[in-house]
Amino acid sequence: MKNHPAGRRVKCPGGYEAFIPGPLPPALTWAPDLVRILSAADRAVGQLAGEGRHLPNPHLLIRPFVKREAVLSSRIEGTQSTLGELLRADAGAAVERSPRDLREVANYVAALEYGLERLDTLPLSLRLIREIHARLLAGVRGDQATPGEFRRSQNWIGPPGCTPSDASYVPPPPREMMASLADWETFLQDTSLPPLAHIAALHYQFEAIHPFLDGNGRVGRLLITMFLVERSILPTPLLYLSAFFEATRQDYYDRLRGVTERGEWEGWLGYFLSGVARQAEDALSRAQRINNLLGEWRQAVSGSGSKVPAGVIDLLSENPYWMVNRVAGRLGVAYTTAQRAVEKLLSLSILTQTSEAKRGRVYCAQPILDILEEPASLGPG
Numbered sequence: 001m002k003n004h005p006a007g008r009r010v011k012c013p014g015g016y017e018a019f020i021p022g023p024l025p026p027a028l029t030w031a032p033d034l035v036r037i038l039s040a041a042d043r044a045v046g047q048l049a050g051e052g053r054h055l056p057n058p059h060l061l062i063r064p065f066v067k068r069e070a071v072l073s074s075r076i077e078g079t080q081s082t083l084g085e086l087l088r089a090d091a092g093a094a095v096e097r098s099p100r101d102l103r104e105v106a107n108y109v110a111a112l113e114y115g116l117e118r119l120d121t122l123p124l125s126l127r128l129i130r131e132i133h134a135r136l137l138a139g140v141r142g143d144q145a146t147p148g149e150f151r152r153s154q155n156w157i158g159p160p161g162c163t164p165s166d167a168s169y170v171p172p173p174p175r176e177m178m179a180s181l182a183d184w185e186t187f188l189q190d191t192s193l194p195p196l197a198h199i200a201a202l203h204y205q206f207e208a209i210h211p212f213l214d215g216n217g218r219v220g221r222l223l224i225t226m227f228l229v230e231r232s233i234l235p236t237p238l239l240y241l242s243a244f245f246e247a248t249r250q251d252y253y254d255r256l257r258g259v260t261e262r263g264e265w266e267g268w269l270g271y272f273l274s275g276v277a278r279q280a281e282d283a284l285s286r287a288q289r290i291n292n293l294l295g296e297w298r299q300a301v302s303g304s305g306s307k308v309p310a311g312v313i314d315l316l317s318e319n320p321y322w323m324v325n326r327v328a329g330r331l332g333v334a335y336t337t338a339q340r341a342v343e344k345l346l347s348l349s350i351l352t353q354t355s356e357a358k359r360g361r362v363y364c365a366q367p368i369l370d371i372l373e374e375p376a377s378l379g380p381g
Helices: 032-054 058-076 083-090 099-118 126-136 174-188 195-209 216-230 242-247 249-262 265-302 312-318 324-331 335-347 366-373
Strands: 007-011 017-021 352-357 360-364
Touching: 017 174, 017 195, 032 195, 032 265, 058 083, 058 099, 058 216, 058 242, 058 265, 058 312, 058 366, 083 099, 083 366, 099 126, 099 216, 126 174, 126 216, 174 195, 195 216, 195 249, 195 265, 242 249, 242 265, 249 265, 265 312, 265 335, 265 366, 312 324, 324 335, 324 360, 335 360
Parallel strands: none
Antiparallel strands: 007 017, 352 360
């Protein structure tokens, strides 16, 4: 048995070793560099929170951000869907991507939206985590892996075909896992760490426990957003780390392994907090640019002398792709009224036609899609 500050390894009946993480919070050394990174992350999140409070229609603007997160988080797990494909599918247009991939991404959106809504009546807890997991895996690959239930058997991480004996990581056996989860849930209410360091520790510990047979990575990433909203650190779910984790995937795994194998908590925290700062700045830039575009387009429409239904520009912040029949349905206007509005947006170069679909033409506010599809910014955090 080998022990170190992050946990202990135990010999299992099959001859392999499993890792049992120690209880949180960890003992941390707050060196000046780590304090600086925490300060930068706090400042960036505060600026993003301020922008979120001043958005005219935050419930609309956050939807494409949620979908972008779903695409990137699912991509880490092997799906190939793009954000454009998901948005086109949501608009009712046909896409070439595998329906299975799109269903997995759509499930991620549904799980996150459900979890955020559920926070009104249920605190972040193991019960809520199970409910989210059930929605995440409903009807997709992995749905045989007991959606909504913690595992009752040993799992492990490694290349295809490996066994626990040659796996790269073996999480706690089921009995020890439940004790670790109880400790994890207790730590949810702890206030001994700054909030951003708190969620960094929670995320590591959840992945180390690996309580489900499938979906642990996606649930662990959902957890970050839900924690920030529940603690009122952000008023709306605009900050997501999957883009950062996906762009720095090897660093992500190396930092997690550094805690498990050598107790390197400070290295993990520095990496995580840098990601928070970078992604907060990235989200702030995207939200501001989209907001500015919408403002310019509202002015262009109002100055054109045309009677365009109120709210048509707001729809573009929800999804840059639209069809006339869906515009009519969402705004509660006649099809011909929606068609005239779309034609006006075409004439103002706000929309462009992208394709024909069985149920009509598909239009896109390409500048908004371009902002949403930009690669993650990995500049200094």
